[in-house]
Amino acid sequence: MLKHNSYFEGAVQSVGFERNGLPASVGVILPGQYHFGTAKAERMTVTSGLLQADIAGSGWVSYPAGTSFEVAANSGFDVRAVGGPAAYLCEYLGA
Amino acid sequence: MLKHNSYFEGAVQSVGFERNGLPASVGVILPGQYHFGTAKAERMTVTSGLLQADIAGSGWVSYPAGTSFEVAANSGFDVRAVGGPAAYLCEYLGA
Numbered sequence: 420m421l422k423h424n425s426y427f428e429g430a431v432q433s434v435g436f437e438r439n440g441l442p443a444s445v446g447v448i449l450p451g452q453y454h455f456g457t458a459k460a461e462r463m464t465v466t467s468g469l470l471q472a473d474i475a476g477s478g479w480v481s482y483p484a485g486t487s488f489e490v491a492a493n494s495g496f497d498v499r500a501v502g503g504p505a506a507y508l509c510e511y512l513g514a
Numbered sequence: 515m516l517k518h519n520s521y522f523e524g525a526v527q528s529v530g531f532e533r534n535g536l537p538a539s540v541g542v543i544l545p546g547q548y549h550f551g552t553a554k555a556e557r558m559t560v561t562s563g564l565l566q567a568d569i570a571g572s573g574w575v576s577y578p579a580g581t582s583f584e585v586a587a588n589s590g591f592d593v594r595a596v597g598g599p600a601a602y603l604c605e606y607l608g609a
Contacts, residue, residue: 421527421542421599423518432516434527436542436599438563445540445561445601447516447531466540466561466603468533504516504531506540508561508601 427453433509443510452499460492460512468505473497522548528604538605547594555587555607563600568592 422435424444431453433446448470463472464487472488473479474496481501482488490496492513517530519539526548528541543565558567559582567583568574569591576596577583585591587608 432529434542438598447529447540503533506603
């Protein structure tokens with residue numbers, strides 16, 4: 420089953436699914452800066468546009484389409500889409 | 515602005531956005547076979563899982579994650595997700 424998720428008054432929206440028993444989602448982030456907490460470890464792969472992420476306060480790094488970053492469980496990251504909306508694939512790394 | 519789209523009773527869902535004046539979307543396709551018509555030319559890039567597509571009746575071809583196919587305007591394609599849900603990025607190639 421698929422699930423539509425909307426965050427930050429619709430500025431971040433995704434469609435959640437499950438592969439091999441692990442949850443995942445694809446989504447889009449409008450220009451702006453947002454904070455996400457992580458209950459589980461996850462990998463964010465940028466599929467269109469440019470994201471910048473500050474993972475657990477370690478500083479801003481640019482992630483253009485085709486690159487990815489991972490975030491530990493029980494942590495969080497700030498993320499911003501630059502120059503237009505950015506699309507991503509989010510894969511959770513543990514059940 | 516982002517827009518949530520749902521097709522085939524929720525079996526295909528996407529989030530639409532716009533980059534550089536062209537519409538695009540990211541979405542997920544549940545296992546099953548679906549037909550989409552195209553008013554405009556588009557490129558489908560598989561970002562997770564495996565899609566098979568029959569573009570304008572030319573025969574079934576497999577497109578694993580990381581590959582893409584293009585469909586002409588005023589045409590259409592049959593698509594099926596194999597072995598689980600598949601995620602895609604759809605980019606329209608003309609305004």
